[in-house]
Amino acid sequence: MRLFVKTRDKTYPIYFGTNNCFKIKKILVQNNINPKKLIVIYDKNVPKKIISKFKNKLKDDKNIFLGLNFNEKVKNLNTVKKILNVLGKNNFNRNDCLISIGGGIAGDICAFAASIYKRGLKFVNIPSTLLSQVDSSIGGKTGVNTFLGKNMIGTFCQPNVVIVDINFLKSLSKREMICGYAEILKHSLISDKKFFIFLKNNFKNILNLRPNIIKKAILNSCKIKKSFIEKDERENNLRKTLNFGHTFAHAFESTLGYTNKLNHGEAVLLGILTASKFSNKEKLLPKNELKLIENHLKELKFNNLNSYFKKYNIDKICDFMIKDKKNNSKDINLILLKKIARPTVNNRYSQNKIKKFLVSLIDM
């Protein structure tokens, strides 16, 4: 099964399946990717069995396999430099290809390196986490963190091919499955109430990888992301909707210094909660719909901020929200919900207003 993402820059396929990553050779040929050299950069947490089988499929002296430990702390320019050095030392050219196997962090870093090396190598993304399969591998946002905040340096550069292989999800922890689920949930809340109800009724089946249910959740999610990207690739307006909950989420993550205490997907769940509550406070999202969202987040055990933040964190959270790269004023710009599946972009609020609101959510 394939889905094509059509952007001004290029049209590229997302392949869906189980064990389809092992068809890599055929997929490269199908997409006119005939590199003289190939580099596969993989996350060392991806099961060795999968990596060695993948290596076998691409056996060739000229191909390079580089395993790295990926996490938010190394999502930086130093790691990009390391990758560029390997490409340079091995004389990679524009027609050569970089394949990334890993989660959103590996994908974002590798895509960024591929997009700037000699102004662009061929890039194939094989996302190995639920989050990266339903979200980060599609849409062409690449980048790394800097002292300025999350994903502050990056490019828009669409991949040549994405291969979504459900087999990777078998080794993911429940915590990581919930993180991916956060982005699926976000997609439903911004565009499809029926899908949201499906998720509410099936989230346990999704987390337990029930084949038909997980496939439907992934495919629907990718279709939603694709539709936003095709209408607004460069995030001039509509694509901003995909950041629902993320202005809060990025500030939460940054405030805690990207520690293991709160990873990206978990921050997104708290961000969805906060943005939904704020939407209701602003008389947009009706109380009954807020309740539906809150109850679902309660089932996922992400229904309050208190376990993560204290009142003294609020100034820092607001500072990060102001610095958010989608923000271009001294006010805070939020994506909110008028209803489930009826988002609204460009809602500006003063820092003071957001501070007071956060104080009301964080008791101590």
Ligand SMILES: NC(=O)c1ccc[n+]([C@@H]2O[C@H](COP(=O)([O-])OP(=O)(O)OC[C@H]3O[C@@H](n4cnc5c(N)ncnc54)[C@H](O)[C@@H]3O)[C@@H](O)[C@H]2O)c1
């Ligand atoms: N580019 C975009 O549009 C976009 C969108 C959303 C998120 N993101 C970025 O994605 C990142 C989060 O991605 P993520 O949640 O995939 O995190 P991640 O890449 O850190 O992966 C999560 C964890 O799972 C491990 N892992 C990866 N594949 C595995 C497998 N098959 N089995 C077992 N363990 C495995 C990783 O080593 C890591 O410890 C953030 O940096 C975020 O900014 C980017």
